[in-house]
Amino acid sequence: MSEAQHGSLRLRVDRIEPVTPEINRYTLSAEDGSWLPPFSGGSHVRVLIPFDDGQTRRNAYSLMSSPYDTSKYQIAVRRIHDGKRGSITLHEKVREGDALLVTTPANLFPLSKHARHHVFIAGGVGVTPIYSQLDELNLKGGSFELHLAVRGPEHATLGRELQEIYGERVRLYGDGDGSRLNASDVLAGRPLGTHAYVCGPARMVDDVIGAAHAHGWTDSNIHFERFEDLGSTGAPFSVTLARSGAVIEVSPEQSLLEAVEEAGHKLPYLCRGGACGECETEVLELDGSIDHRDDWLSESDRCTNKLIMPCVSRATCTKIVINA
Amino acid sequence: MTAIPRTTDFTADETYTPEGEYRFQNSREAVRRLPFPFPDDEYMYSMNLEPHVAAGTGALRAAFDIDEHYVSECAHRDQMLRDMPGVHYLALPHMMEAQWDMLELIFESYSRDFPEHFTLTKNGNEWRWQNRLLGIDDSFTFGDPATLPLDPMEYSTRQAQGEFVVLEEKDNTLVIGAGMTTQRADYSLQFNLGMNFAEFHGPVPKLDTMGILDRALKFLLRMKPGHPVRRVNWSLTVNPRLETSVETLPDWAPDRAKVTPENAGEMVYLRIELQPLHRLPRSNAIVFPVRTYLVSLAELVAHAPDWAKRLHRALASLDPELVDYKGFHRYHGAAVEWLAKYDDGAPLATGYPWIEDGIQPGPDSVD
Numbered sequence: 001m002s003e004a005q006h007g008s009l010r011l012r013v014d015r016i017e018p019v020t021p022e023i024n025r026y027t028l029s030a031e032d033g034s035w036l037p038p039f040s041g042g043s044h045v046r047v048l049i050p051f052d053d054g055q056t057r058r059n060a061y062s063l064m065s066s067p068y069d070t071s072k073y074q075i076a077v078r079r080i081h082d083g084k085r086g087s088i089t090l091h092e093k094v095r096e097g098d099a100l101l102v103t104t105p106a107n108l109f110p111l112s113k114h115a116r117h118h119v120f121i122a123g124g125v126g127v128t129p130i131y132s133q134l135d136e137l138n139l140k141g142g143s144f145e146l147h148l149a150v151r152g153p154e155h156a157t158l159g160r161e162l163q164e165i166y167g168e169r170v171r172l173y174g175d176g177d178g179s180r181l182n183a184s185d186v187l188a189g190r191p192l193g194t195h196a197y198v199c200g201p202a203r204m205v206d207d208v209i210g211a212a213h214a215h216g217w218t219d220s221n222i223h224f225e226r227f228e229d230l231g232s233t234g235a236p237f238s239v240t241l242a243r244s245g246a247v248i249e250v251s252p253e254q255s256l257l258e259a260v261e262e263a264g265h266k267l268p269y270l271c272r273g274g275a276c277g278e279c280e281t282e283v284l285e286l287d288g289s290i291d292h293r294d295d296w297l298s299e300s301d302r303c304t305n306k307l308i309m310p311c312v313s314r315a316t317c318t319k320i321v322i323n324a
Numbered sequence: 325m326t327a328i329p330r331t332t333d334f335t336a337d338e339t340y341t342p343e344g345e346y347r348f349q350n351s352r353e354a355v356r357r358l359p360f361p362f363p364d365d366e367y368m369y370s371m372n373l374e375p376h377v378a379a380g381t382g383a384l385r386a387a388f389d390i391d392e393h394y395v396s397e398c399a400h401r402d403q404m405l406r407d408m409p410g411v412h413y414l415a416l417p418h419m420m421e422a423q424w425d426m427l428e429l430i431f432e433s434y435s436r437d438f439p440e441h442f443t444l445t446k447n448g449n450e451w452r453w454q455n456r457l458l459g460i461d462d463s464f465t466f467g468d469p470a471t472l473p474l475d476p477m478e479y480s481t482r483q484a485q486g487e488f489v490v491l492e493e494k495d496n497t498l499v500i501g502a503g504m505t506t507q508r509a510d511y512s513l514q515f516n517l518g519m520n521f522a523e524f525h526g527p528v529p530k531l532d533t534m535g536i537l538d539r540a541l542k543f544l545l546r547m548k549p550g551h552p553v554r555r556v557n558w559s560l561t562v563n564p565r566l567e568t569s570v571e572t573l574p575d576w577a578p579d580r581a582k583v584t585p586e587n588a589g590e591m592v593y594l595r596i597e598l599q600p601l602h603r604l605p606r607s608n609a610i611v612f613p614v615r616t617y618l619v620s621l622a623e624l625v626a627h628a629p630d631w632a633k634r635l636h637r638a639l640a641s642l643d644p645e646l647v648d649y650k651g652f653h654r655y656h657g658a659a660v661e662w663l664a665k666y667d668d669g670a671p672l673a674t675g676y677p678w679i680e681d682g683i684q685p686g687p688d689s690v691d
Contacts, residue, residue: 035446037550038428038605040421067606068449068467104550110608113418113492220495271553275543276371295542 008048008101009036014072016096019157022078023125024091025064029072031099036070039063039105041136042129042225045073048101048253049086056253057086058233062199063105064131068139073102076158078125109199109225111136116193118144121183121208123200124151127158129225130199134166149173149181149200184211197223232256232312234291240321241265242284256310260324267310267324274312281322283308288317334457338396340566341403342575348564350619354392355627356685357382358617359598361556363675363682365637367646371536373543376552376600379678383598386437387552388430389615390485395457397485397507397566404506404567405482411571413478414517415490415502422490422502423477424467425604426611430480455483477502486598486615489513493608497521498544501609505569507616509559509595510651512570529645549605556676557597560639560652560659564593564618583655588662589622592655594635621659625666630686634672636663 011028019025030036046058065074080087094100109129111118118137120130127148137144146169148159156175163170173181187196187208196217198208205224212222232255239256240247250259257279260267270278274294283290283306292302294309301307308315308322338348359382376387383389404412415423431453435444443454449466460483464471472479481488481504489505491498497520503513516524521541547553561568562579583591596617603610624632640660647653675682 038425039549040606040608104548105605106548107608110493114494271371271373271543272375273373273543273546273553275539276373295539 008103011036011073011100011102013094013096013098013100016094019076020155022155023076023158025074025076026090026094027065027072027074028100028102036073037104038070039067039132040107041067041111041133042109043067043105043107043132044109044129044225045075045105046103047075047090048103049089051085051089057084057089058103058253059086059090062109062129062132064128066135067132068135073105074131076125076128109133109197109223111142111197112195112221112223114193115195115221116143117191117195118142119186119190119194119196120144120146120148121181121186121196121198121200121204122146123149123181123204124155126198126200126204127162128199130197131158131162133197134162138166144169146170147173147181147186149204150175152176183208184214187211187215187217190215195221195223199225232258232293232314234314235316237315237317237320239315240285240319241324242321243324250314255312256308256314260310265324269311272311274309277309279309279311281308281310281324282306283320284323285319285321286315286317287319288315290315290317290320332392334395335392336395336399338393340396340400340564342563342565346563346565348393348396348618350623350627351392352627355619355623357391358596358619358628358631359383359556360628360631360634360677360683360685361558361596362631362634362638365634365672366641367638368643369530369536369646371539371543372555373540373553373601374555376554376602382678383615383617384554384678387433387600388437388484388486388613389598390434390438390441391617394485398458398483400566401482401504401506405478408571411514411569412506412508412567413475413481413504414513415475415477416517419490419492419501419607419609420469420476422492422604422607422609422611423469423475425607425609426488426490427476427480428466429602429604429611430484434484458483477504486613489612489614490604491521491610491612493545493610494520496545497541498610500524507566507614508569509561509597509614509616510568510570510573515570527649529649530643544601544610547601547603547610549603552600552602554598554600557599559595559597559650560655561593561595561618562591562655564620566616566618580652580654583658585658585661588655588658589625590620592659592662593618593620594624621663625663628685629666630672630683631677632663633667633670633686634683636660636667637672639663 012031013026014029015027017025044060044062046060049057061075063073065072077087077090079091111133122130150156153176159172173179196212198205209222233252236252238247238249248259248263250256257267268278270276277296286305290305290308291314293312296309297307378385431444434442441457445452451466452463454461487505487507490502492501499520500516505513525537565576568576598615600613647656673683677683
């Protein structure tokens, strides 16, 4: 199996296919041809996108290849003109044969193992995590259907691909026949044991959750994915260590703890995940706010802005001095 | 770490039962490679989770450790499963993917970390598994249970040291969905199957008020495949008995009354649990392995004198509620009295033995 280095895999871009005017599909494999880490349907990876100025962005993309074929990963990337340049860089700079760093897969959108029937509702590029979920269900003989909304026939390639594999279990909306996806209609009259999964624009997610609640569904049967950064990465900031006076830059890709260690200083730590409390450090001066991401500090501790957990938490500030 | 890499001699004729007269002992090397669980003179629960990365040359070198007791422990597991079918191994029907995850994780780890004993060869989904310690050479199709003689989890964990509880993620908690537990420390797998994280931790005192449980659960739910974490835990037990389940309590509990300050060195064993938790990639389940090490108080004194001193202090100062929960209040006093003879009160290093400047076993030769 291809080994993860610093938590990321170095993969080669084998193939780039434009599948809609806005979406490219990338096929990635290990440079040495070894097996990639296995994953489950609904998993995503983060692609480390290098910029010319040396900065890196980490964009999350769902894996759309089969969980039962770990010789390759596939992701679909839609160009988004949001000023962050991540997807644009992938579209414009990355070519077949290039190498990309990709994190090992994680799953924030797993299938329910107790569902009797799975109803998927997706919009546009939101269909990507469902690719691997359908593959998994199909192999296990699970019962499912997909309702996919697209913005026009030229955007329907991925949906038609799934229709070819799964036939009538895939229903397309907006593929030139004037049909519109209505979440309430899709969810009406479903027997107990049905689970719904939604992936698409925020408005679609809210619509589906609202419609499900209106039909009396419980939250345990409604699944959606929110890519929150649960890790320790974020905007850069600098921190001052009170005892040595050292000023340390924390880059977007590292935690405060990692930055301090890299600079040759030591802080206590154990779990490196915001749970154990070992790295709790006093904040002596703060000009800004602390972005608390740990499970250790109580709400009242957080409000004082006097304590920080350097293994996961960050600061949005012009100045922070910690007692280290 | 002072351990010198050497070939392990596997002791096949050991037993962990009264019928087998508890024929069990540790070599000096086996004692000095233990994941000794007392970083301080006083013991209290903590969130002692840390990234499970290789450390030193002892029990933390491999993802899943094996030692000189591997062959005899596998034989013991086989005997327990035959003696009490349906008690020690259970898996709910929807856990089949997690079962294959388990097989893959154990076999990949063993073949990577102990290539002299294990080989896993993959040709697509056609796998060949060679276990030279147990004389096994099987080919099967990964993902197809019909190609294995047993459930994938039973098949793989019968060839593994330690027990394994598989937790399914469901409704933002973890639920016990499967287990191979022939080495249970005083609980019942049948009773706990299907319980969630808060429920199966119910009997542990103080946890709730300390807020540890909520934090631990949040941490575990964030675990990702490829980034395992570990913790160590411990208890005391009488005789080198691995199987101390609730179901067999009448067989082993009376032994607790036989311990005296004179025989505690030979009768009382420290039971160390190394727990390397992994998120499983296909099932999204979490496996909670408990790799149990047994070492008598006398073996500690002989081979790891500083650890014996540390154990004496930790036991002497232990909270009575924990003494009670861990089930050794009947012989706690005897164990402390026996150990006291070997504790000169000298200051000891702080920290687990596998960290820099942590507590080491002590002088390397017996005077």
